Amino acid sequence: MAEIKYEITEHIGVLSENAKGWRKELNRISWNEREPKYDVRDWAPEHAKMGKGMTLTDEEAMTLMRLLKERE
Amino acid sequence: MAEIKYEITEHIGVLSENAKGWRKELNRISWNEREPKYDVRDWAPEHAKMGKGMTLTDEEAMTLMRLLKERE
Numbered sequence: 001m002a003e004i005k006y007e008i009t010e011h012i013g014v015l016s017e018n019a020k021g022w023r024k025e026l027n028r029i030s031w032n033e034r035e036p037k038y039d040v041r042d043w044a045p046e047h048a049k050m051g052k053g054m055t056l057t058d059e060e061a062m063t064l065m066r067l068l069k070e071r072e
Numbered sequence: 073m074a075e076i077k078y079e080i081t082e083h084i085g086v087l088s089e090n091a092k093g094w095r096k097e098l099n100r101i102s103w104n105e106r107e108p109k110y111d112v113r114d115w116a117p118e119h120a121k122m123g124k125g126m127t128l129t130d131e132e133a134m135t136l137m138r139l140l141k142e143r144e
Binding site: 013014015024026040053054059060061062065067068069072 | 086110112124126131133136140141144
């Protein structure tokens with residue numbers, strides 16, 4: 001079975017939490033020992049399970065931030 | 073077969089484009105005729121195909137924006 005190595009290199013913040021305690025978080029994650037990227041993803045309590053989410057490069061994250069800032 | 077109805081109610085911006093012309097975009101999308109939400113997702117040219125992505129509530133999007141803004 002294939003394996004994905006990952007390491008949460010930085011916990012940045014929590015966007016929301018649902019009734020079961022899963023949190024949508026913004027972190028920096030290193031996938032397969034590569035350079036860490038921004039990662040927006042759902043996590044079970046204690047990061048025991050990983051849910052769906054997406055990684056963003058630094059440039060994508062900053063573009064997203066600027067687009068959202070205009071709508072604040 | 074199940075069906076998901078969606079409508080892109082607002083095109084906000086493009087975060088990146090890959091070699092095959094797929095773009096990672098920020099849009100407002102109404103899923104199954106519900107109130108539109110923010111949506112970060114990969115799209116084929118002309119929005120012909122939808123790739124992976126995630127929806128964000130207004131509150132999640134603004135929290136994400138503020139967390140990223142601190143790192144600009």
